[in-house]
Amino acid sequence: xxxxxxxxxxSGVNKYSTGIGRIWVAVVFMFxxxxxxxxxxxxxxxxxxxxxCNIKQPGCENVCFDHFFPVSHIRLWALQLIxxxxxxxxxxxxxxYRENREKHHNMKLYRNPGKIxxxxxxxxxxxxxxxxxxxxxxxxxxxxLYNGFKIPRLVKCDIKPCPNTVDCYISKPTEKMxxxxxxxxxxxxxxxxxxxxxxxxxxxxxxxxxxxxxxxxQQ
Amino acid sequence: MDWxxxxxxxxxxxxxxxxxxxxxxxxxxxxxxxxxxxAAERVWGDEQDDFVCNTLQPGCRNVCYDHFFPISHIRLWALQLIxxxxxxLLVAMHVAYRRHEKKKQFRKxxxxxxxxxxxxxxxxxxxxxxxxWWTYTSSIFFRLVFEAVFxxxxxxxxxxxxxxxxMKCNAWPCPNTVDCFVSRPTxxxxxxxFMIAVSSICILLNVAELCYLLTKFFLRRSRKxxxxxxxPNHENKEETKQNEMxxxxxxxxxxxxxxxxx
Numbered sequence: 286x287x288x289x290x291x292x293x294x295x296s297g298v299n300k301y302s303t304g305i306g307r308i309w310v311a312v313v314f315m316f317x318x319x320x321x322x323x324x325x326x327x328x329x330x331x332x333x334x335x336x337x338c339n340i341k342q343p344g345c346e347n348v349c350f351d352h353f354f355p356v357s358h359i360r361l362w363a364l365q366l367i368x369x370x371x372x373x374x375x376x377x378x379x380x381x382y383r384e385n386r387e388k389h390h391n392m393k394l395y396r397n398p399g400k401i402x403x404x405x406x407x408x409x410x411x412x413x414x415x416x417x418x419x420x421x422x423x424x425x426x427x428x429x430l431y432n433g434f435k436i437p438r439l440v441k442c443d444i445k446p447c448p449n450t451v452d453c454y455i456s457k458p459t460e461k462m463x464x465x466x467x468x469x470x471x472x473x474x475x476x477x478x479x480x481x482x483x484x485x486x487x488x489x490x491x492x493x494x495x496x497x498x499x500x501x502x503q504q
Numbered sequence: 505m506d507w508x509x510x511x512x513x514x515x516x517x518x519x520x521x522x523x524x525x526x527x528x529x530x531x532x533x534x535x536x537x538x539x540x541x542x543a544a545e546r547v548w549g550d551e552q553d554d555f556v557c558n559t560l561q562p563g564c565r566n567v568c569y570d571h572f573f574p575i576s577h578i579r580l581w582a583l584q585l586i587x588x589x590x591x592x593l594l595v596a597m598h599v600a601y602r603r604h605e606k607k608k609q610f611r612k613x614x615x616x617x618x619x620x621x622x623x624x625x626x627x628x629x630x631x632x633x634x635x636x637w638w639t640y641t642s643s644i645f646f647r648l649v650f651e652a653v654f655x656x657x658x659x660x661x662x663x664x665x666x667x668x669x670x671m672k673c674n675a676w677p678c679p680n681t682v683d684c685f686v687s688r689p690t691x692x693x694x695x696x697x698f699m700i701a702v703s704s705i706c707i708l709l710n711v712a713e714l715c716y717l718l719t720k721f722f723l724r725r726s727r728k729x730x731x732x733x734x735x736p737n738h739e740n741k742e743e744t745k746q747n748e749m750x751x752x753x754x755x756x757x758x759x760x761x762x763x764x765x766x
Contacts, residue, residue: 327578
């Protein structure tokens with residue numbers, strides 16, 4: 286089980302997406318998943334070993350690290366990637382349900398089980414809303430947990446067993462900050478793509494409904 | 505999920521590229537991505553652990569390392585490779601869109617569609633003309649821009665492409681100016697120069713491909729214009745000949761009339 290699983294999952298979703306949905310999948314692959322695996326993971330690899338406090342008191346470093354990093358940035362990033370990709374599964378399940386129904390009844394119930402209309406449209410819209418919501422939740426979590434998106438070089442710590450206020454130094458703060466901003470930028474881009482897809486679908490199907498009603502009135 | 509996945513995605517684009525584009529892709533995968541993964545990552549693997557400063561002051565080493573390496577070479581290369589590969593996705597999306605349109609035409613039973621089955625549409629290689637030419641050319645342009653930007657960022661951040669053995673640091677909390685020693689500076693310099701050289705080769709290949717596409721475009725245009733001109737000229741010559749003949753006939757008629765009358 287590795288990121289390859291997520292990659293295969295998203296490739297499956299690509300089949301039933303709109304054009305904007307496919308751009309979203311490409312952005313998630315190239316700018317989030319690939320950057321995470323190829324670059325970001327290695328920056329945070331030895332963050333605990335490289336976290337240094339100006340004191341010899343045993344346990345002080347551990348306690349201070351735990352206080353300032355309740356959940357490491359890189360783990361939050363990984364959770365965000367997984368959570369944000371999962372709502373697309375709803376669409377895959379719905380299409381599989383449609384195909385199963387057709388097989389069960391042994392007749393063609395839908396013109397095309399993969400086409401976004403009717404119930405599948407609702408599922409697709411719900412998945413978009415969930416994706417956007419989860420992105421915003423994680424961005425807010427990052428902001429609240431770390432007091433903004435800055436990573437300081439020095440933090441002052443005075444938790445027991447540290448005998449007094451002790452200077453602790455974070456490793457590679459500038460590099461971590463650059464990648465954090467990159468994460469925020471790609472997150473915002475994905476939010477914008479999701480919102481445009483949502484508006485596009487709502488607009489398209491309202492026009493369709495309106496035209497159908499018009500035709501019925503004329504008849 | 506790793507560089508292998510990128511290889512699969514870009515491999516599909518390879519079919520619709522020019523020959524220079526195919527060479528570019530090969531250079532990218534063999535001389536850049538493979539070297540990065542197999543060799544360069546090991547060289548930079550212990551960069552912070554083996555970055556040693558001549559002081560026992562806790563925190564001085566961390567701060568000095570952060571000051572001299574705001575973003576590590578290896579991460580910058582990884583980002584460069586990702587950004588430089590991304591424009592090829594535009595071409596992949598355009599090709600996928602065209603295939604989708606052809607499949608739609610085929611399913612509707614359009615007589616204009618010249619394919620026998622869907623498999624043929626999937627296997628078909630599209631020529632680089634029309635709107636695909638514009639997409640392809642823009643992707644090469646963006647590739648060039650990204651390569652140049654990253655090369656400049658590298659040069660600007662590290663004051664050239666050499667890795668020094670010794671750096672002098674006096675950032676707080678270092679008590680005074682402290683000597684800090686970089687691990688494996690010569691090996692890092694060698695790899696940096698290698699990556700820069702291959703980057704320059706890729707820039708040259710992209711420029712050559714751009715020139716080739718533009719030349720092809722203008723040649724095609726001039727050939728079309730040439731064909732269009734020849735046909736009206738040919739018609740004009742015939743018209744003037746006919747006019748001359750008509751004049752001769754009318755002249756001879758007049759002469760005979762005058763001759764009769766006189």
